[in-house]
Amino acid sequence: MTAERVVIIGNGMAAARLVEEIGRRDPEGRRTALTVLGAEHVPAYNRVLLPALCAGTLREDDLALGPAGGPPPGADVRLGTEAVLIDRGRRVVTTHDGDQVAYDQAVLATGATAVRPGVTGLDGPGVTVLRTLGDARRLGVLARAARRRGLPIAVLGGGVLGLETARALAAGGLIVTVVHPAAHLMNRQLDTGAGRILADALRRTGVRLRLGSAVVRWDGAGPPHERRLHLADGTVHPCAGLVLATGSRPRTRLARECGLAADEYGVRVDDTLTTSDPAIRALGDCAHHPGAPGGLVQPAWDQAAVLAGLLTATDPGTRYRGTAAVTRLKATGIDLTCLGEARREPGDADDTAHEVIRLEDPARERYAKLVLRGDTVTGAIMLGVPDAAAGLVQLYTRGAPAPADRLALLLGRALPPEAAGGGPAALPDYAVVCRCNTVTKSALRGAWHAGAKSPAELIRATRATTGCGGCRADVEKTAAWLAETDPAPGVAVPDLDHEREGAVQP
Numbered sequence: 001m002t003a004e005r006v007v008i009i010g011n012g013m014a015a016a017r018l019v020e021e022i023g024r025r026d027p028e029g030r031r032t033a034l035t036v037l038g039a040e041h042v043p044a045y046n047r048v049l050l051p052a053l054c055a056g057t058l059r060e061d062d063l064a065l066g067p068a069g070g071p072p073p074g075a076d077v078r079l080g081t082e083a084v085l086i087d088r089g090r091r092v093v094t095t096h097d098g099d100q101v102a103y104d105q106a107v108l109a110t111g112a113t114a115v116r117p118g119v120t121g122l123d124g125p126g127v128t129v130l131r132t133l134g135d136a137r138r139l140g141v142l143a144r145a146a147r148r149r150g151l152p153i154a155v156l157g158g159g160v161l162g163l164e165t166a167r168a169l170a171a172g173g174l175i176v177t178v179v180h181p182a183a184h185l186m187n188r189q190l191d192t193g194a195g196r197i198l199a200d201a202l203r204r205t206g207v208r209l210r211l212g213s214a215v216v217r218w219d220g221a222g223p224p225h226e227r228r229l230h231l232a233d234g235t236v237h238p239c240a241g242l243v244l245a246t247g248s249r250p251r252t253r254l255a256r257e258c259g260l261a262a263d264e265y266g267v268r269v270d271d272t273l274t275t276s277d278p279a280i281r282a283l284g285d286c287a288h289h290p291g292a293p294g295g296l297v298q299p300a301w302d303q304a305a306v307l308a309g310l311l312t313a314t315d316p317g318t319r320y321r322g323t324a325a326v327t328r329l330k331a332t333g334i335d336l337t338c339l340g341e342a343r344r345e346p347g348d349a350d351d352t353a354h355e356v357i358r359l360e361d362p363a364r365e366r367y368a369k370l371v372l373r374g375d376t377v378t379g380a381i382m383l384g385v386p387d388a389a390a391g392l393v394q395l396y397t398r399g400a401p402a403p404a405d406r407l408a409l410l411l412g413r414a415l416p417p418e419a420a421g422g423g424p425a426a427l428p429d430y431a432v433v434c435r436c437n438t439v440t441k442s443a444l445r446g447a448w449h450a451g452a453k454s455p456a457e458l459i460r461a462t463r464a465t466t467g468c469g470g471c472r473a474d475v476e477k478t479a480a481w482l483a484e485t486d487p488a489p490g491v492a493v494p495d496l497d498h499e500r501e502g503a504v505q506p
Contacts, residue, residue, distance in 0.1 A: 003033040003074075006311055007093050007101050009083045009254065010109035011038025013047060014284025014300035016065040018109065021308030023072035031312045034075040035101055037093065039082040042133055046463070048297055050136045051161075051330070054143065055168035060133065062463075086258040088277055105279055105311060108267055110251040112285035117156075117246050119215050126220030126227050129244045130165055139165075142241030143174055145224045151240035152177055152208075154229050156215055158185040160295070160329055162245030163202065167331035170206045177208040177237065179215060179229070189327050189338040191345070193360055194367045194381045201334050201365045201384075210237075218242055248295070250286045263288060271319040273307045283307055291322020299323040301438045324397045337389040339396045340379035344371045354378065357406045368410040375401040387412030394431070424474075424481040433478060434464035434471040441478065448482045455479045 006022075008015050015036060026032050038044070045063040052058045071077055078095075085094040086106065093101045114129035116122055128138040146153050155166045158180030170176045178185075184195025185202070199209055210231065217230040224240035231237070250266035261268045261276040266288035273281045273289070284300040292299035302323050309315030329336040346356045359368045361384075368388060371379035377396045382389035388410055395402055403409055427433075429442035439462045447461035455476050459465050465472045 001030055003029065003031060004311070005102060005104045006032045006034050006107065007103040007105075008034065008036045008107045008109055009086075009093065010111055010284075010286075011036050011040065011044050011077070011079070012109060012111045012284070013044065013065060013297055014111065014304060015107075015109035016044035017301055017304040018107065018283065018307055019071050019075065019077075020066060021304045022312055023075075025308055025312040025314040026072060029073040029075065031314075032072070034072060034077075035103075036071070036075065036077040037081045037083045037095060037101070038077070038079050040132065040134075041080040043077075043079065045133060047131065048330075050130055050133070051164040051168040053136050054130070054139055054165065055171050055332075057168075057171075063133070083254060086254055086280070088258050088279070091279060103279070105281065107307065107311075108255055108275070108280065108282035108286055109284050110254060110286040112248040112250050114244060115247040115249055116244055117215070119218065121218035121220060122242075122244065124218065124220045126224070126240070127218060127242045127244065130161065131248070139241070139243060142224075143169060143172065146174055146240035147172075149225055149240065151175070151224060151238060153241050153243065154179055154237060154239040155243045155245055157245035157247070158182065158209075158211070159188065159245060159247070160186065160327060162243075163207075164330050165243055165245055166207050167202065167205060167334070171332055175208070176206070177210060177239070178202070179210045179213050179231065181212065181214045183212050185209075185211070186329070186338075189342060190381060191343050191369065193358070194369065194383055197360070197362055197365055197367045197383055198329075198334070198336065200362065202331075204365070205331075205333050248285070250288070252286060255280075255282070255286070265294065271321065272310055273303055273320055281307055281311075289320060289322070291320070293323060293325035296323070296325065296327065298326065298438060326393060326397065335382075335384055335386045335389070337382045337393065338380070339377065339382075339392060341371060342369060342379040342381045344379055355406075357410060359407075359410050370402075370406060370410055372402055372406075375404075377402050385410070385412060397432075424478045425485075433474050434462070439464040439471075444475070444478050445482065448479075448486065453483075 022032055044065040046065055049058055049063050082096040083093050084096050091103050093106060114131045128135050130139060143153060152175035153169055155162045155178045158178050162178060166176045166178045184192050185198050186195060214232040215229060216232050219228040227239055229237045229239050229242060252262045252267055255262050255267040266286050267275050267282040269275055269282050269287045269289050273283050275282055283303040303320050306318050306320040309318040325340050327338040344354055353373055355372045357370045366384035367381060368385050369381040376399060377392060380392045382392060427441045431441050433439055433441055433444060443462050444458055447458050452458045452461040458475060458479055464475050
């Protein structure tokens with residue numbers, strides 16, 4: 001068998017997962033000859049965890065991605081190598097240094113780039129986005145300068161990334177103000193009620209908020225103590241630095257220049273992740289599939305598994321059918337999960353097919369909303385109710401029928417068996433234990449059988465708990481269950497609290 005030449009353009013999270021999935025299906029590299037072209041000079045890392053890096057709860061090494069044993073045999077991973085041209089006729093990719101790499105199949109995994117609003121001064125000093133490791137390092141410099149002088153940092157954007165960044169900086173002792181042009185936070189995922197309670201929760205953690213405010217100018221030319229943020233209402237805010245968290249757009253330049261079909265949402269792909277050229281695939285943030293929700297990493301994970309099966313011909317019939325939209329805010333002290341069409345309201349567009357149930361407990365910073373069509377969960381907002389969130393995620397992602405007692409479901413008292421006290425034994429293998437890093441029960445079990453015989457070793461092997469840390473107890477329970485059902489001779493499962501050396505702190 002002649003190995004097919006596969007060139008992966010990009011070395012971010014989607015590319016790293018694809019390489020890992022290919023290696024799992026083709027461990028000896030007989031089916032595929034991989035070349036990975038990564039523009040950054042560092043190995044692949046988890047961008048989702050960059051706010052935790054800024055908070056100091058993770059080190060740069062903790063963000064590393066890829067299989068423990070490295071890429072498959074013969075794989076050529078080129079760091080600091082940017083693809084600048086695709087010649088579809090010759091099936092050749094040209095790099096920035098003039099090298100030409102031939103392919104049988106090319107994969108676009110170019111990701112997305114941060115959006116910079118057209119506001120005066122935002123291209124000047126004291127401003128950063130948070131998309132790359134370099135951005136995180138730049139933010140670290142700004143944060144240290146602000147901390148020394150007791151000055152605030154401003155975050156422009158009250159979406160998921162903006163709030164995670166603001167909470168991380170505040171946890172590090174900084175004065176942080178979030179400036180958001182909409183009337184409530186996370187307005188793409190939350191309704192007004194949930195946004196109001198989330199704002200109260202963030203203020204409790206020390207994050208300041210300016211909602212319904214637009215930025216008109218940034219004066220950052222001087223030293224940190226002279227920098228100013230000007231808002232449309234005429235107010236002026238001293239800030240040592242400004243973080244832009246105002247969205248992203250797919251990187252499609254290479255695709256457009258070589259004539260591939262693309263739109264504002266990315267390079268168009270079908271269920272086989274094939275573009276308008278049958279020799280070029282795409283996945284992750286740069287790809288546009290109608291079933292893939294934007295701004296989430298889970299679609300890239302799902303697409304990588306499908307594409308690996310196709311490229312290695314180990315599963316030629318597999319198809320990508322879409323990913324359920326599950327958004328979780330990874331902010332210390334706040335438990336928020338959003339599912340699907342959570343902003344739907346009774347009577348929307350004369351819609352009588354949906355049922356909407358809502359509970360509010362502002363004094364305790366809790367909000368629960370459930371949207372159903374028949375007995376199918378189509379959306380939910382779960383703020384401060386983690387037990388209910390666990391069950392609803394299982395129902396939503398599986399499309400399982402919801403219990404008739406809707407109120408009990410919102411309170412976390414009517415959950416599917418795998419989420420209601422059945423413990424790890426009741427969970428199906430596909431159940432996600434750590435959603436931040438998409439670690440399933442099956443992955444934990446696999447790591448256990450590979451020699452990770454304690455909670456801390458499972459963490460090191462799978463990176464579970466290294467996002468928001470909310471799954472820590474579940475990982476401990478899974479380790480205890482594995483020890484009971486498949487104990488290693490003479491090995492006891494220690495308490496994670498007493499096994500700190502080398503473990504990643506959530």
